Amino acid sequence: MSINIAEKNKCCGCGACVQVCSHQAIIMREDEEGFRYPIVDKVNCVECGLCEKVCQYVNQVEKNKETQSAFGGHITNEKVLNESTSGGAFTAIVNEWCDNDYVIFGAEADGLNVFHSFITDKGNLSKFRRSKYSQSVIGNTYADALTFLKEGRKVLFSGTPCQIAGLRAFLRGKTYENLLTIEVICEGVPSPLFVRKYEDKIRAKYSCGIATLDYRYKDGDRWDYEVMRTSLHNPNGVTIKCDRWFNPFWSIWLNHLMSRPSCYQCLYTTSNRVADISLGDLWGVHIYCPDLYNSNKGASLIITNTEKGEKVVKSIMGNGFEGRELDFSQALKYQGPMRKSISENPQRSECMTDLRSSMDYDSIIKKWAKPSSLRLLISKYVWGNNRQKVNWWRFKQAIKKY
Ligand SMILES: Cc1cc2nc3c(=O)[nH]c(=O)nc-3n(C[C@H](O)[C@H](O)[C@H](O)COP(=O)(O)OP(=O)(O)OC[C@H]3O[C@@H](n4cnc5c(N)ncnc54)[C@H](O)[C@@H]3O)c2cc1C
Numbered sequence: 001m002s003i004n005i006a007e008k009n010k011c012c013g014c015g016a017c018v019q020v021c022s023h024q025a026i027i028m029r030e031d032e033e034g035f036r037y038p039i040v041d042k043v044n045c046v047e048c049g050l051c052e053k054v055c056q057y058v059n060q061v062e063k064n065k066e067t068q069s070a071f072g073g074h075i076t077n078e079k080v081l082n083e084s085t086s087g088g089a090f091t092a093i094v095n096e097w098c099d100n101d102y103v104i105f106g107a108e109a110d111g112l113n114v115f116h117s118f119i120t121d122k123g124n125l126s127k128f129r130r131s132k133y134s135q136s137v138i139g140n141t142y143a144d145a146l147t148f149l150k151e152g153r154k155v156l157f158s159g160t161p162c163q164i165a166g167l168r169a170f171l172r173g174k175t176y177e178n179l180l181t182i183e184v185i186c187e188g189v190p191s192p193l194f195v196r197k198y199e200d201k202i203r204a205k206y207s208c209g210i211a212t213l214d215y216r217y218k219d220g221d222r223w224d225y226e227v228m229r230t231s232l233h234n235p236n237g238v239t240i241k242c243d244r245w246f247n248p249f250w251s252i253w254l255n256h257l258m259s260r261p262s263c264y265q266c267l268y269t270t271s272n273r274v275a276d277i278s279l280g281d282l283w284g285v286h287i288y289c290p291d292l293y294n295s296n297k298g299a300s301l302i303i304t305n306t307e308k309g310e311k312v313v314k315s316i317m318g319n320g321f322e323g324r325e326l327d328f329s330q331a332l333k334y335q336g337p338m339r340k341s342i343s344e345n346p347q348r349s350e351c352m353t354d355l356r357s358s359m360d361y362d363s364i365i366k367k368w369a370k371p372s373s374l375r376l377l378i379s380k381y382v383w384g385n386n387r388q389k390v391n392w393w394r395f396k397q398a399i400k401k402y
Pocket residue numbers: 083084085086087088089090091105106107114128129130131132133134135136158159160182184185186187188189279280281282283300301337
């Protein structure tokens with residue numbers, strides 16, 4: 001039997017089936033919502049059944065059972081911190097694990113296209129930094145990783161939890177001492193149709209396309225404003241910045257109107273994880289660990305799920321990374337994607353129909369993006385609630401010390 005995706009919510013598009021097929025009988029193809037699914041070419045297929053064996057929906061990938069720990073903090077290199085999405089834990093871990101003869105896998109972007117690739121020189125790591133909120137094209141990277149593992153090289157593979165599960169399924173449960181896996185804590189991937197409509201609008205207005213889309217530009221010390229910065233292919237170097245509270249992308253996506261169907265029933269939004277290390281934003285930092293707030297320049301949450309992961313993370317502490325261990329259950333409290341999947345918005349199919357239609361960007365956002373309430377805007381821009389809480393905490397600490 002060959003793979004047959006009868007229900008779209010039972011395929012996360014990890015691509016393990018494509019890479020395991022030595023007859024090149026499977027390709028990934030975008031559906032009308034912009035998500036990729038495997039398509040089997042019956043002529044080349046020999047019905048060996050390997051594609052089903054590596055499908056994480058047929059044979060679930062076992063979650064790690066070792067003791068987990070939580071850590072928080074940020075990398076001390078300011079330039080790298082500025083380029084990183086959260087607190088730069090990814091770079092700190094790479095610096096520690098990749099000493100010599102290493103290969104690093106991650107997601108890079110070329111305009112709106114996001115794809116997985118590998119580098120053999122840490123000097124090129126910047127292309128993997130910055131979260132790209134779009135499912136990356138995984139290509140042949142599981143097979144490439146296996147080749148390097150067999151050669152005895154150190155492999156660091158980063159991606160979404162379902163991509164790490166895809167890699168582990170592809171490796172058929174075999175463990176490698178020279179492999180370290182890092183997953184981002186992920187609540188889903190949005191349809192690329194939205195940003196494509198956004199680019200259409202940019203083209204109409206500026207007569208050029210998008211050069212880079214930085215979803216989480218730090219803008220100095222505005223990490224939790226989740227500023228999106230669009231740089232254009234324009235000789236005048238036009239850039240457009242938009243804070244989260246005014247950005248229709250965040251409004252529509254975080255209302256769960258345009259996520260991949262499988263994300264609504266994600267197999268990995270649990271506290272047990274598939275990778276050695278899970279990385280996320282240290283949300284709630286101003287409440288439960290204000291000493292790590294880092295003046296809103298960005299802070300990372302690091303969850304270690306294996307002994308190997310814990311060893312690496314413990315050795316970055318105080319070694320280019322300022323941080324400490326956190327209470328695991330507190331960390332979990334502020335991380336929805338480690339507790340449950342997002343719920344599908346009942347209006348999703350109507351929103352996706354509009355995105356698929358010829359409706360233009362302005363009409364889409366008028367219909368689907370919700371403006372932020374005045375109360376929220378005041379709390380963010382006038383009161384500055386997180387910063388205020390941290391300053392109050394610092395004041396109390398100073399009094400105590402005095
Ligand atoms: C689609 C997506 C959803 C996320 N959702 C959440 C969330 O709900 N809550 C939360 O706390 N954190 C979430 N994150 C993780 C967070 O945004 C940061 O990526 C993480 O904290 C690492 O930050 P850093 O500063 O250590 O790394 P950076 O140096 O910024 O490194 C980014 C890392 O993310 C990987 N990456 C970037 N884009 C992609 C992609 N499209 N697909 C696969 N891997 C990618 C890179 O390979 C690299 O390992 C999400 C990330 C992505 C990509």
